[in-house]
Amino acid sequence: MSLDGAATIDARRGTPAAGARLPPGRAGRLLASRRVRDLGLKVSGVLTVLLALELCSRVGLLSRDWFPPVTDTYAELFRLGMGRPLWVEIGRTLNGWAIGLALATLLAVPFGILLGSSPAAYRMSRVVIEFCRPVPSVALIPLAVLVYGVGLEMKVFLIVFVTFWPILLQVVYGVTDVDPVVRDTARAYGLPAHARFFRITLPSAAPYIATGLRIAAAIALVLAVTAELVVGAPGLGQSIVVAQSNAQLPRMYALIIVTGLVGWVLNMAFQAVERRLLRWHPSQRQEESR
Amino acid sequence: MSRRVLGFLLELALPAALLIGYGLWAHRAGSFYFPPLDEIFRYFRELWLFDRVGSDLLPSLARMLAGYAASVVIGVGLGLLLGMYRPLRVAAEPVVEFLRALPAPALIPFSLLMFGAGNASKVFVIVLGAVWPILLNTIDGVRGVDPQALDMARAHRIPPGARIVRIILPGAGPRVFAGMRTSLAIAIILMVVSEMVASSNGLGYFVLEQQRSFAIPEMWTGIILLGVLGFVLNWIFLRVERRVLRWHRGARGLLAEHEPAAGAPSSLKKTPTPEKSDA
Known part of the structure; x- marks a missing residue:
């Protein structure tokens, strides 16, 4: 974007x-x-x-x-980048991020397809969805700490709980937004249900699912970093706090920059994959010719 | 009419079933972490009607609203500027993209150093997180303003100030509101997070503190209150948006769509491209 x-x-x-x-x-x-x-x-x-x-x-x-010269920060960033510990921390953050996002996707996509294809099921769960979605995710951090302790599991739980909703809503929206003419045509030609699903519903919902995933990926990173920062699960967030409390300011700023770069790279990667996989879709073609 | 009542009952069935199920299970299980509902509600009454409202709820809300208001002003102002001048927009792009991708909680330590542990640092973090969706959507909205209307205004020598207020801002309105809706959720989240670090009051502080002293039902009341707060603020926002953008919905023929059709998510209005969302 x-x-x-x-x-x-x-x-x-x-x-x-x-x-x-x-x-x-x-x-x-x-x-x-x-x-x-x-x-x-x-x-x-x-x-x-x-x-x-x-x-x-x-x-x-x-x-x-509280604000060292930028050159000091970048020198520190360079030193950190050369060493191994930084990459270990990045790996820890990304580990929770990836597991959480994958689980949320596995849960949300089938649910979304179910709710999207059955209006009754959607109506039944509407109140629950509308209530759970705006709940500020971070309110659950204390609960997650209680139940799962301070570690990977807690991070994963938080990420799954929070990223479930945006993915779910995008999938529901994508499934309900199938062109009715196409759907009826397929039915008139007697396409079997599973073919209708794989040939029509899934492809036309794909861009929405991709958008949901991209949004969820950004949120998941925020949550991973927050969990590390607030309760001290190992990862980038925790090392930022450690650097701050040791008064290693250039290191703290360097780590903040690294966190931003990680978010930026993830965002770019998702966009690139999306563009490539959905090259055939009108929304992407429009964007290119615009 | 009876159909509507039936539909309403259907919508309430699942939440009711979930609540009852939890209530029964919690009573039976006697779990330490998941206390029964009546206990939670008893504590809720004790704590939040209205003992801690002044000490925790109001400071939280004040910080959140201050940060949100600042985000709207900065986001719309900068968005107008960047949306109207292409060179500025291109020059600012890498910086904006980087700051947007940076998870805002990572900036809490920086904010604490800069502003200390008071209100300012929390408002600052909220602004740093909530400004981006508004900014990006405003830029997009400004760029999408009907060029013919702009040319017409120019031909009629309408001064730039009036052009902005009468044409550009209304034209960008729907996008600005889309951004503001995303930002509202972010502002609430950052309110809680910023209060969890180096703080002495507020909802985030309350929830974490109760957990640390193993006051589990009290912790649950905080979580529930935060949920209600998010829900209510979102609802108020949708009301305001509907009112302010009434002309837009009318112009697009969406006014008849007061009752969202069954099977279509009410929160996702028909927008051709999914809105720019962000965290």
């Missing part, structure tokens, strides 16, 4: 789209030059922020007591 696709031609601005009017060679060149310019803008955006932070810290606008 980029703020602005690199190849976007702003036809909406009122200026005629470059690609539509110009001979292909020139349009391509224009597009390429635009891409280069955008890259320059992005790089300068990041550099501006980093430079501003560095200056503020060096000059003393941001107190050194």
